[in-house]
Amino acid sequence: MYSKKVVIRYTATNVDQPIICQLVKKHDLDFNILKAQILPRREGVIVVELSGSKENFDKGIRFLKEKGLTVEPVSKNVSQNNDKCVHCGACTAFCPTDALYLERQSMKVLFDAEKCNGCELCVLACPPRAMEVNIF
Ligand code: SF4
Ligand code: SF4
Structure with missing residues (x-):
């Protein structure tokens, strides 16, 4: 399925x-x-x-x-607001596809839109609300 x-x-x-x-x-x-x-x-x-x-x-x-009609995956509307992200890493524990991951070199949490499935788990998990879904 x-x-x-x-x-x-x-x-x-x-x-x-x-x-x-x-x-x-x-x-x-x-x-x-x-x-x-x-x-x-x-x-x-x-x-x-x-x-x-x-x-x-x-x-x-x-x-x-x-x-x-225009059709696109929800993931195309997911973004990481770098002005709000404090790179705490909380979202990486929830992201099921590893679209959010810690880059060891910079110790920053990065977002790989290609891996995102649009589940929106990160939106609730992010304390400063840096993960955004802008559909409307
Ligand atoms: S939970 Fe939010 S603030 Fe923390 S790393 Fe993820 S996107 Fe950034
Ligand atoms: S929407 Fe889901 S898959 Fe995409 S970054 Fe957030 S938690 Fe990961």
Whole structure:
């Protein structure tokens, strides 16, 4: 079973269409809406976890793009605010993918966006709230 959180952005022209409904029926995917901000007749954003076979997931993402939606992994919206980070290392104990890691040479905690899966565990774990998820 493949599962991934994605951010789906609608435009004013497709925000009223039942595209998620079509997606899960057509491609046999389960979905769990985690966050949403939909403005009728304007743009909209939803964060959804899609689960199913990898093949169906890939087909589903293609379907969404063909419908004119923008789709990106949640991880693309995760960032480390270097003005706030005090390099305490707390987040490294929670990060399941080692996207946050201690660089021994500089003794700084660095963020590797390529490894991030968008789980957001670091957001709550970080005392000065240096890990940010900017979706809306
Ligand atoms: S928990 Fe926050 S402040 Fe501490 S290293 Fe991680 S991002 Fe920086
Ligand atoms: S969102 Fe999850 S995977 Fe990404 S850096 Fe934070 S804890 Fe690690």
